Amino acid sequence: MFTKEDIHAATSRIKSGSDFPQFIQELKEMGVIRNDVYVSNGLSAYFASEEEVLQISPEEYPDLVISVEPSVEKLKHALKIHQTGETGFISFCEHAADAGVEKWITDLKDMTCTYYDTAGNELVKEKISAT
Template identity: 60%
Template sequence: MFSIEEIKTAESKIKTGADFPRFIKEIKDLGVIRNDVYVANGLSVYFGEEDYSLQASQDEYPALIINNESSAEKLQHALKIHQNGETDYITFCKQAADAGVEKWVIDLNEMTCIYLDTEQKELIKEEISSI
């Protein structure tokens, strides 16, 4: 199974959204099958086979307030500029909070990322490109 050190090493390589597909490949190779990321506090929960899971928090992550009014349009804009490498992770998280994203769920079997609002309604579901 994967360790918190392996996850932290993979996370440390992410500078912008453009690095995301490499990160996904790396954690998938470690055995991660799902990753839930909570925007308000930066908590990430990594799931593996046989109910294995680990929690990791982002270092120096500011507490964020999630907007009660969700906006798929705001989120789409934040995703576009982040995936183009124009913003760092914390900036993207702040923009996601402003767009009403409570968490996102990465399914590494289906290679999708679903962004959910505070009512667990899907704002955007995107396919993760493979490397």
């Protein structure tokens, strides 16, 4: 199974959302099948199986309040600027919180990333491009 050090090495190479497909490819090669990220506190859960989970909390992460008014439009805008390299991870999370995103789940089998509001409703589901 992958380690915290493996994940940190892969995340250290991410500078913006444009690096996300390469990051996902690295996770996949490590054996990660799913990654859940919680916007309010930055907690990331990396799954090797439903029973094997590695949780990592960032050392420096702002306390974010999730908007109770989800906005697909705000989220799509945040994704667009993040994927073109205009924002880093923390800025993207701040924008996602403002758009009402509680968490996102990256499914490395289906190669999708799905964003959910606090009620568990799907806001946006994107296909991850291969690198």
